[in-house]
Amino acid sequence: MKLMDIFGTLKKDMDFIERQLYRSIEGDEELLNETSLHLLKAGGKRLRPIFVLLGGKFGTYDLNRLQYVAVPLELIHSASLVHDDVIDDAGTRRGKPTVKAKWDNKIAMYTGDYIYAKALMLATRLPDPEVHQILSKALVQMSIGEMEQIRDFFNTEQSVRHYLLRIRRKTALLIAISCQLGAVVAGASPQISSLLYRYGYNIGMAFQIRDDLLDLCGTEKSIGKPPGSDMRQGNITIPVIYTLEHRELRKPLLEAIDGIRKGDGADHSSEAINIIKSGPGIAQAEQLAEVFTAKAMAALDQLPESKARTHLKEIALFVNKRSY
Amino acid sequence: MKLMDIFGTLKKDMDFIERQLYRSIEGDEELLNETSLHLLKAGGKRLRPIFVLLGGKFGTYDLNRLQYVAVPLELIHSASLVHDDVIDDAGTRRGKPTVKAKWDNKIAMYTGDYIYAKALMLATRLPDPEVHQILSKALVQMSIGEMEQIRDFFNTEQSVRHYLLRIRRKTALLIAISCQLGAVVAGASPQISSLLYRYGYNIGMAFQIRDDLLDLCGTEKSIGKPPGSDMRQGNITIPVIYTLEHRELRKPLLEAIDGIRKGDGADHSSEAINIIKSGPGIAQAEQLAEVFTAKAMAALDQLPESKARTHLKEIALFVNKRSY
Numbered sequence: 001m002k003l004m005d006i007f008g009t010l011k012k013d014m015d016f017i018e019r020q021l022y023r024s025i026e027g028d029e030e031l032l033n034e035t036s037l038h039l040l041k042a043g044g045k046r047l048r049p050i051f052v053l054l055g056g057k058f059g060t061y062d063l064n065r066l067q068y069v070a071v072p073l074e075l076i077h078s079a080s081l082v083h084d085d086v087i088d089d090a091g092t093r094r095g096k097p098t099v100k101a102k103w104d105n106k107i108a109m110y111t112g113d114y115i116y117a118k119a120l121m122l123a124t125r126l127p128d129p130e131v132h133q134i135l136s137k138a139l140v141q142m143s144i145g146e147m148e149q150i151r152d153f154f155n156t157e158q159s160v161r162h163y164l165l166r167i168r169r170k171t172a173l174l175i176a177i178s179c180q181l182g183a184v185v186a187g188a189s190p191q192i193s194s195l196l197y198r199y200g201y202n203i204g205m206a207f208q209i210r211d212d213l214l215d216l217c218g219t220e221k222s223i224g225k226p227p228g229s230d231m232r233q234g235n236i237t238i239p240v241i242y243t244l245e246h247r248e249l250r251k252p253l254l255e256a257i258d259g260i261r262k263g264d265g266a267d268h269s270s271e272a273i274n275i276i277k278s279g280p281g282i283a284q285a286e287q288l289a290e291v292f293t294a295k296a297m298a299a300l301d302q303l304p305e306s307k308a309r310t311h312l313k314e315i316a317l318f319v320n321k322r323s324y
Numbered sequence: 325m326k327l328m329d330i331f332g333t334l335k336k337d338m339d340f341i342e343r344q345l346y347r348s349i350e351g352d353e354e355l356l357n358e359t360s361l362h363l364l365k366a367g368g369k370r371l372r373p374i375f376v377l378l379g380g381k382f383g384t385y386d387l388n389r390l391q392y393v394a395v396p397l398e399l400i401h402s403a404s405l406v407h408d409d410v411i412d413d414a415g416t417r418r419g420k421p422t423v424k425a426k427w428d429n430k431i432a433m434y435t436g437d438y439i440y441a442k443a444l445m446l447a448t449r450l451p452d453p454e455v456h457q458i459l460s461k462a463l464v465q466m467s468i469g470e471m472e473q474i475r476d477f478f479n480t481e482q483s484v485r486h487y488l489l490r491i492r493r494k495t496a497l498l499i500a501i502s503c504q505l506g507a508v509v510a511g512a513s514p515q516i517s518s519l520l521y522r523y524g525y526n527i528g529m530a531f532q533i534r535d536d537l538l539d540l541c542g543t544e545k546s547i548g549k550p551p552g553s554d555m556r557q558g559n560i561t562i563p564v565i566y567t568l569e570h571r572e573l574r575k576p577l578l579e580a581i582d583g584i585r586k587g588d589g590a591d592h593s594s595e596a597i598n599i600i601k602s603g604p605g606i607a608q609a610e611q612l613a614e615v616f617t618a619k620a621m622a623a624l625d626q627l628p629e630s631k632a633r634t635h636l637k638e639i640a641l642f643v644n645k646r647s648y
Contacts, residue, residue, distance in 0.1 A: 032471050147356050
């Protein structure tokens with residue numbers, strides 16, 4: 001997943017953002033430096049900063065201003081991951097031990113709190129009230145999405161609509177505002193910012209659906225954590241929902257999920273995954289991801305033609321092809 | 325602790341703030357509403373909003389603007405309490421079960437995240453960048469303070485200075501900026517805002533020292549949670565530090581704390597508390613609280629005479645007399 005290879009033009013600016021990311025968590029308190037650094041070093045695609053910079057290309061591109069949303073957005077994403085790992089009881093992420101595994105849940109919780117706060121503090125370097133309104137609203141929605149996810153564990157009665165609302169909050173919104181804020185900070189027109197938002201929102205939806213597919217069909221090597229972890233924690237994703245709609249597969253899948261919930265020691269999650277793979281759920285989910293990708297492309301088509309627009313198109317294709 | 329009885333003048337405005345507090349957490353997601361409501365209903369003195377309103381009296385008092393810092397500051401305080409309870413493994417707070425006890429740690433974590441985000445979102449109703457800078461800086465410091473507290477559990481080698489730095493971040497800063505932001509939002513002069521900050525900072529320090537004393541010397545009825553909980557979790561507070569400086573008490577106290585840490589089932593925390601009460605540590609801590617109260621009073625004396633100033637004086641006396 002070497003997204004950066006796609007476009008050399010951004011390389012220098014992304015290196016700057018990377019340095020600023022590290023600088024942002026330097027020097028406050030030893031343990032927090034260590035845990036935060038551990039988190040940043042684990043890598044990640046830095047997708048949100050890339051979206052910010054590309055969004056900025058649709059207005060007056062000023063890296064010095066853009067950094068104050070690019071860095072915060074990546075920090076917010078990282079903070080949400082640390083808190084997520086506490087919930088998921090995750091031992092590894094991106095192939096490395098999680099903060100909660102290397103230290104503990106409490107330290108992971110405060111590391112997240114610290115990184116959230118740092119992100120917001122950095123963003124206040126920009127005086128534009130609109131930026132702060134967009135950011136804080138997204139944070140509220142994200143936390144609602146996280147809570148919905150916990151509440152919906154093992155809820156086999158949820159609809160596709162319900163799932164979409166949840167991943168909208170959990171994932172798509174932050175990607176949407178990354179594209180939007182780049183444009184807003186660069187002083188692009190409201191029409192352009194809103195098209196970029198629409199692009200980001202749809203790419204974010206496609207991205208999360210692909211992520212959910214990867215968790216079922218990926219290998220530990222390709223996804224950096226053991227596959228099937230959604231299944232094991234009762235996180236009912238779209239391929240599961242589609243499979244449950246299937247008359248013959250519904251009953252055995254419900255039984256497997258119930259087995260996971262009861263935790264009798266047997267490997268019910270492999271059982272569930274095999275049932276899902278035997279039916280049309282995977283292909284249906286792939287199709288849904290493609291619908292969102294197409295919507296993202298449609299939003300792009302309304303933007304003025306430019307190198308940045310081409311890059312956004314490449315990212316959309318990349319997201320839609322994440323391999324497993 | 326009926327602070328509100330002290331001054332009828334603020335009653336109507338504080339009722340408005342109370343309603344806005346409840347409104348702020350309405351309607352998003354069922355479980356979050358429930359957990360957040362539970363937290364707000366558990367009460368509390370609403371000290372931070374009172375400070376905001378009193379701070380606002382030193383400029384152009386506008387409740388409609390002041391609410392957007394008064395409500396966020398109380399929300400931030402509440403969010404920090406939910407996360408605190410996760411760390412402390414606290415079963416009760418203010419006489420009621422904590423969110424983590426009634427639900428679980430994960431739900432408490434996301435309830436905190438949600439309330440933090442809501443607080444920041446509300447504050448963005450004010451366009452003043454200074455407000456957001458002050459708020460987010462304080463959030464960073466608070467999270468550092470929380471991490472320091474975890475790191476320092478059972479650290480019997482810490483100095484008075486170290487303790488003071490920690491409670492500064494953990495408690496005093498948020499109270500300081502409550503007073504300051506009231507004045508800033510009301511457009512008071514920088515000199516007045518900074519005197520109010522100084523008052524709030526010193527009152528906050530006195531308040532935390534009194535709180536630490538209450539945990540050792542209070543009753544379950546007077547403090548709303550079982551006394552000695554700091555001791556049991558290894559939170560080394562100022563009366564402990566003073567007692568450890570005492571030649572004859574150091575060794576038995578170290579042994580009792582070591583016993584708590586090892587958790588052999590014996591009641592080493594009562595033992596530790598008895599040792600502390602037998603020495604001069606309690607009285608020394610009381611004296612230190614009085615030093616901070618006096619500093620707060622000195623800051624007040626430089627403010628123009630007014631009803632608000634009298635109220636701030638009354639609060640300082642109230643804090644300094646919290647009974648146990």
